[in-house]
Amino acid sequence: MGTRHGRATGEPPDDPSELLPETxxxxxxxxxxxxxxxxxxxxxxxxxRLVRADELTPTELDSKMDLDDSTLHYHLGKLQDVGLIEKRVRTERDSDGLYTYYRSTVLGEAILEHGVEELLRREWDFTDAYDSTT
Structure with missing residues (x-):
C-alpha cells in the first residue's frame, strides 16, 4: 500500500482530493x-430504469415515467454530460423508424449500486436494528 492519502497509517487525508489515486x-x-x-x-x-432494462428509447422511458419530451431530454442530457449514461443511435431502420437508445455506463451502474441503492439498503438495516416490535 502507498503512503499517499494516509492509507498506510489508516488516517484520512487533509485534502479530500487526495482520496483519489494519482492516476x-x-x-x-x-x-x-x-x-x-x-x-x-x-x-x-x-x-x-436503464440499469434494469439494459437500454431503452426515450419513448420507452417516457411511457414508464410520464414525463414531457423536453423534460426527459433535459435530464438525459445532464446524465450523459456527467458520464452516467450513453446513447446509441441505430443505423438500420426498423418498423417504427430510427431510434436513439440510452443505456447506463459502468459508472452509472456503480454509482447506483454502491451509492444511492447502498444507502437505501442500509435503511432496511437501520429499521431492523431499531425495530422495537421484534
Missing amino acids: SILSLDEYLEMQAAIGNRTRFEIVY
Whole structure:
C-alpha cells in the first residue's frame, strides 16, 4: 500500500482530493458532479430504469415515467454530460423508424449500486436494528 492519502497509517487525508489515486481517470469535481446529477429524483429513476432494462428509447422511458419530451431530454442530457449514461443511435431502420437508445455506463451502474441503492439498503438495516416490535 502507498503512503499517499494516509492509507498506510489508516488516517484520512487533509485534502479530500487526495482520496483519489494519482492516476485517477476522473477528478474529485467530476465525481461530485455525478453525485449531484443522480441526486435528482427524475435522473435517479432514469439511471435506475436503464440499469434494469439494459437500454431503452426515450419513448420507452417516457411511457414508464410520464414525463414531457423536453423534460426527459433535459435530464438525459445532464446524465450523459456527467458520464452516467450513453446513447446509441441505430443505423438500420426498423418498423417504427430510427431510434436513439440510452443505456447506463459502468459508472452509472456503480454509482447506483454502491451509492444511492447502498444507502437505501442500509435503511432496511437501520429499521431492523431499531425495530422495537421484534
